[in-house]
Amino acid sequence: MPPFASGLLVLTAPLPVLPRRAAAALAAAAGVVAGPLYVHLQPGLLLSAPAPLPAAPPAGPALLRALDALYAAAAAQRGLDLRVLLSPGRRLARPPRVLLASAAEAPGPPGPVELGLQHLAAAAYGCPPRLPALLLGGPGDGSPDGDPAEEPEEPEAALPDFSDVAVGGTFDRLHGAHRLLLSACCLLARHRLLAGVADGDLLRHKVLAELIEPYEVRAAKLREFLEDVKPSLRYDIVPLADPYGPSVTDPDLQCLVVSEETRRGGEAVNKKRLENGLPELALYEILLMKDPDHGQNEEEKISSSSLRQRLLGTLLRPPREDPALPSRPYVIGLTGGTGSGKTSIAKLLGHLGAFLIDADKLGHAVYVPGGPAYERVVATFGAEIVNEDGTINRKALGAKVFGNQERLKSLTDIVWPEIARMVKEQIREADAQGKAVCVLDAAVLLEAGWQDMVHEVWTAVIPEEEAVKRIMARDGLSEEAARSRLRSQMSNSQRVEQSQVVLCTLWEPDITRAQVEKAWDLLQQRLDPRGSP
Structure with a gap:
């Protein structure tokens, strides 16, 4: 049944x-x-x-x-x-x-x-x-x-109650610790619960911030849960753009519910209230809930960040259904920003049996003398981009197009279609070799519109601060130049919105390997109904 x-x-x-x-x-x-x-x-x-x-x-x-x-x-x-x-x-x-x-x-x-x-x-x-x-x-x-015999219990003191209670949090993927916290709020409140939901800049430094549900989704799930568990209360659910929100200005509030981790934040709220001429709030503390199944790089408590980490390598949205795409080989488009670890992920997939196509190498091939884009690029951008040996000086060409959207589009209109043609040739080669899965490693996969050539988009993400460190160490750039390069690219969030699978190389290599192996195993399960190995 x-x-x-x-x-x-x-x-x-x-x-x-x-x-x-x-x-x-x-x-x-x-x-x-x-x-x-x-x-x-x-x-x-x-x-x-x-x-x-x-x-x-x-x-x-x-x-x-x-x-x-x-x-x-x-x-x-x-x-x-x-x-x-x-x-x-x-x-x-x-x-x-x-x-x-x-x-x-x-x-x-x-x-x-x-x-x-x-x-x-x-x-x-x-x-x-x-x-x-x-x-x-x-x-x-x-x-x-x-059950063992129950000793008669001493009568318990009732919980304190307050007319208006406040609580704040990210409330991403409403989990058991959230539900306990919110239930305590409902038990303490007689009239109203004010729930502040972190948004905007408050999310920037969260682990895997790109996977946090949109504010509207989090607020709707929060309201549905609260109105189910205690319908008699009034619920005010508001976005938080700073750590305080209305908790430091609302004169009707009497209590703020905190956890062990957020008590100091509650004390900061009370300091602000006193500065604003308002009485302090009672701080009611809820213990953190332990997570018996936490992984190697996850928090010991039940947390949204751990839940987001468990999404890595899983299917976040259904694969594209395009009748024009042959079912074999099954093509994964792997993308990610500079410093994201995309290349290391591609190598791991290659070790697992995927046929790898490196779009960056193909990009170099279209520029060589006699290559399919050489003559048009030189004609469009001038002989000054040509070295003495006749090769195109990629650095000089980059200087001409960097920061100039019109010139950049002129270049990509020449180069990207040629790379796409070469990718299709490589996919046919993978088929000829009997490969079931083909991985297209392409930083500009989405910008170039090449997702039409793949069944699924997999994205490697990394926090900006870590990406900046990697770019500086690898390419010898200044911090300002590294940030400028990152911000000229599509953001992690934009990529994730268009991806079926997300991976992250923030932690130790064995954790990345475990993510990739999980993603590969789940892919094989998706391919099995198609009759693929």
């Missing part, structure tokens, strides 16, 4: 017990639901009793611990979109298609339990009657009898 598009999981275990059961419950549910998995917590609820009434668990430290356990367990189920609901009473953004409960928590005959689930879902979230209802696991799977 294919997975359901969304689901509602009802958990009735006492909150102190829930952290021990979270992993098993979510692992079972993840196999049933492909889209959002909503969780309704109602400790002590007997689903087999008639018409259960929906109720929210008390907002205290035990609930926060349960939320932490649930979102941490969800992180182990890659791609699971978990939303733990903090108050019933509103139709969900993507209504559940199946109702779920743990068999261990739902004693009694299946019929009354399923009916109880249906009544609860209808009363709490307006779900239609007769939704399919499933019991997960069997007797003994995390059953209460298997």
Whole structure:
């Protein structure tokens, strides 16, 4: 049976017990639901009793611990979109298609339990009657009898509450740590949550900033999550162009929710508020969530930067479907800015079996005396670009076109079509050799419009600061000249927008190799349905 598009999981275990059961419950549910998995917590609820009434668990430290356990367990189920609901009473953004409960928590005959689930879902979230209802696991799977005896707990102090609460972050690819942070905000706020979403210059120095989702996408996902988990609050979601935003000017705010890493930022906010004649905000700190699956070059906490790193080498958007392109050889267009490590990636792909076409070498070939572009280039740019031995002085030619868009276009209109013709010859040669995959290594792939010759575009990216260091070391340029060269090229973001796969050589060579091998293995899986090896 294919997975359901969304689901509602009802958990009735006492909150102190829930952290021990979270992993098993979510692992079972993840196999049933492909889209959002909503969780309704109602400790002590007997689903087999008639018409259960929906109720929210008390907002205290035990609930926060349960939320932490649930979102941490969800992180182990890659791609699971978990939303733990903090108050019933509103139709969900993507209504559940199946109702779920743990068999261990739902004693009694299946019929009354399923009916109880249906009544609860209808009363709490307006779900239609007769939704399919499933019991997960069997007797003994995390059953209460298997739990150690619970010591009676001292009554917990309730969480503090505030009329208006603020929080800030990048909120890229909303993950478990974000969801815990936001859920804490929702529990602390009575009236309004102000969420600042980093944008613009605040993103420049983020790891793999080119892969950060657009602000509009991040804000929309944030709003959908918040309005699902606690619909009674007002949500103001605003872009942050600086580290402070409205938190230092809004007189109604009472609390700022921070993590261990952002507490110093919260203290800076309070300093600014005092300078602005406003009272300090209470700082409520949430612990960071550990990532048990973090990789060699990833952070130990669950973080957006780690998630972006895991995208490297994967298919970000579908390959081009062009009937004019033969299916074999399958052509990868590999591009990237100066200093991006594109050439080292091409060599790795060659070692894995790809037929390599170096567009830069072909570019040199079109300029040689007798080459296909030689006469036209000399006629267009003058004899002063010709050396004594008759070869074209590429440095002199570059000086003529650099910074002059009209002259540069005159040159590329001559040269690029000739290089493209030679590339097509090389692709035919790859086919003749029986090569299944051909890699076109071309810095100007997108600028020249050569993506029409390839099935997929793969881009190598590197932060500007690292690219500048590499260019200075390799070419002996000044920092200013290196930056000027970079900024005359297409930006990383522009390339990524047109790419199927992104790779990054920022880290150690073995990490680059692992990325390339992952990309190659996934490519082979995509080629397999085509009948290619």
